[in-house]
Amino acid sequence: MNIVERLEKLDRRIIFLLTLLAVVIPLLLPIGFKIKVSEPVKLFYDAVEALPPGSMVLVSSEYSPSTMPEVYPMNQALARHCFKKDIKIVGMGLWPEGIPLNQASMEQAAEEYGKEYGVDYVNLGYKAGGIIVISAAAENIPNTFPLDYAGRPIEEFEIMEGIRNFDNIDLIISLSAGDPGVRHWVMIAQGRYGKKVAGGVTAVSAPAFYPYLNAGQLQGLIGGMKGAAEYETLLETSGTATRGMDAQSIAHGLIIFLILFANFFYLLGKRRKK
Amino acid sequence: MKKEIPLLITFIAGMVMILQFFIPHRPFSDLQQLFNTWFLIITVFAMILGLGNLFKVHTKRLQRRPKGWWYSIVLLAGFAIMFTVGMVWGPARGTPFDYLFWNVHIPMSSMMFALLAFFVASASYRAFRARTPEATLLLVSAILVMIGRVPLGNYIWDKLPLIGDWIMSYPNMAGQRAIMIGIALGIVSTSLRIILGIERTYLSGK
Numbered sequence: 001m002n003i004v005e006r007l008e009k010l011d012r013r014i015i016f017l018l019t020l021l022a023v024v025i026p027l028l029l030p031i032g033f034k035i036k037v038s039e040p041v042k043l044f045y046d047a048v049e050a051l052p053p054g055s056m057v058l059v060s061s062e063y064s065p066s067t068m069p070e071v072y073p074m075n076q077a078l079a080r081h082c083f084k085k086d087i088k089i090v091g092m093g094l095w096p097e098g099i100p101l102n103q104a105s106m107e108q109a110a111e112e113y114g115k116e117y118g119v120d121y122v123n124l125g126y127k128a129g130g131i132i133v134i135s136a137a138a139e140n141i142p143n144t145f146p147l148d149y150a151g152r153p154i155e156e157f158e159i160m161e162g163i164r165n166f167d168n169i170d171l172i173i174s175l176s177a178g179d180p181g182v183r184h185w186v187m188i189a190q191g192r193y194g195k196k197v198a199g200g201v202t203a204v205s206a207p208a209f210y211p212y213l214n215a216g217q218l219q220g221l222i223g224g225m226k227g228a229a230e231y232e233t234l235l236e237t238s239g240t241a242t243r244g245m246d247a248q249s250i251a252h253g254l255i256i257f258l259i260l261f262a263n264f265f266y267l268l269g270k271r272r273k274k
Numbered sequence: 275m276k277k278e279i280p281l282l283i284t285f286i287a288g289m290v291m292i293l294q295f296f297i298p299h300r301p302f303s304d305l306q307q308l309f310n311t312w313f314l315i316i317t318v319f320a321m322i323l324g325l326g327n328l329f330k331v332h333t334k335r336l337q338r339r340p341k342g343w344w345y346s347i348v349l350l351a352g353f354a355i356m357f358t359v360g361m362v363w364g365p366a367r368g369t370p371f372d373y374l375f376w377n378v379h380i381p382m383s384s385m386m387f388a389l390l391a392f393f394v395a396s397a398s399y400r401a402f403r404a405r406t407p408e409a410t411l412l413l414v415s416a417i418l419v420m421i422g423r424v425p426l427g428n429y430i431w432d433k434l435p436l437i438g439d440w441i442m443s444y445p446n447m448a449g450q451r452a453i454m455i456g457i458a459l460g461i462v463s464t465s466l467r468i469i470l471g472i473e474r475t476y477l478s479g480k
Binding site for chain 1: 295303306318322366372376383386391392394400402403404413420425426429443450451454477
């Protein structure tokens with residue numbers, strides 16, 4: 001085996017080690033790359049910013065711990081943004097694991113801005129059924145979610161007074177890592193009921209939502225950790241997404257280097273064989 | 275009658291859902307709400323059925339003891355613990371269920387996903403080759419988007435993020451739209467086949 005073939009079949013443990021270093025070093029020794037805000041994130045920020053104090057935002061969490069590094073920072077930043085502007089949040093979720101994550105985000109922001117559960121925010125919890133839950137909630141929220149995430153009747157909460165259906169919601173935001181998620185909110189809440197919908201999704205699924213954004217069916221879109229970091233930049237806060245961008249930048253750089261390196265030796269080997 | 279009744283139920287439910295979309299008034303709007311409620315109830319029973327099946331499959335594995343049977347013990351123990359603490363103390367913040375979620379489930383689940391970074395790096399080194407003009411086009415686009423989507427790209431050349439955005443907003447979006455239209459047409463035709471009773475494989479599995 002010559003050097004070209006050997007490099008082409010590089011031991012994967014070396015690649016694993018390089019990946020580990022590319023992620024760990026920037027986390028321990030931050031570089032502080034400047035984050036440029038993209039148009040879809042700016043639109044998302046503007047959609048929340050345009051709401052007057054006292055507005056009602058429905059935040060639906062459709063993600064799980066596996067996608068937490070990407071979506072959780074969006075959830076945290078969004079809760080901060082809403083409470084900073086005195087916007088009330090009605091939380092819910094079509095994925096069971098998203099409920100405690102949404103709750104933790106809202107609690108953390110509520111502590112910072114002195115907001116109270118049941119008055120400024122509430123978590124309606126999880127309901128199985130995906131798209132049908134959206135359809136049912138659009139017509140009647142208290143019937144679809146009679147209890148909050150901890151099993152307390154929702155009529156106990158001041159925030160739920162006057163909330164009957166989607167007519168009482170000013171903006172719907174779905175933070176999703178798959179289906180059911182943003183797509184279904186667009187199909188039902190936007191397409192059927194004409195509600196304003198914005199979304200936060202993982203980087204890998206973001207390209208699929210550009211047609212909705214371009215068509216005006218999505219008010220804004222946050223894609224992956226980069227999008228979350230951009231949103232944090234707009235809010236002038238430094239969260240986990242901003243801190244993670246250095247590691248992601250270096251990891252992307254490493255993968256690109258590996259692809260180019262492997263292709264160089266592949267093409268060299270091909271030429272030699274000829 | 276074994277097939278006719280399910281076909282009739284499918285036809286009525288399907289037609290009502292189509293009609294209520296185009297005529298959102300009584301009686302169709304009421305029927306939609308009624309069907310939504312039924313669907314939510316059925317979904318919960320489907321989940322119970324799924325849990326029962328999971329329990330059955332892994333109990334059988336414990337009896338037969340095939341290779342890796344001890345993973346079934348971990349699964350059943352995890353299931354029993356989370357189910358018990360959830361039923362006894364509920365899922366609210368500060369409960370044992372919440373503690374287990376944040377301190378056991380989240381680290382394990384995140385760790386599984388984090389492993390992907392290593393496999394993606396290794397796979398991209400091994401598999402991403404400029405073998406054909408199409409593969410080269412994909413490779414160049416992927417590199418430009420990857421580097422343009424992180425701050426590092428802006429440091430290398432300030433036009434890289436713009437190129438990445440252009441690829442996402444134009445060629446990507448055109449492709450996505452074509453895929454979405456294709457999927458939508460497929461869903462419409464399959465749904466009509468099911469509602470009209472032409473497609474019956476869901477009844478018997480044949």
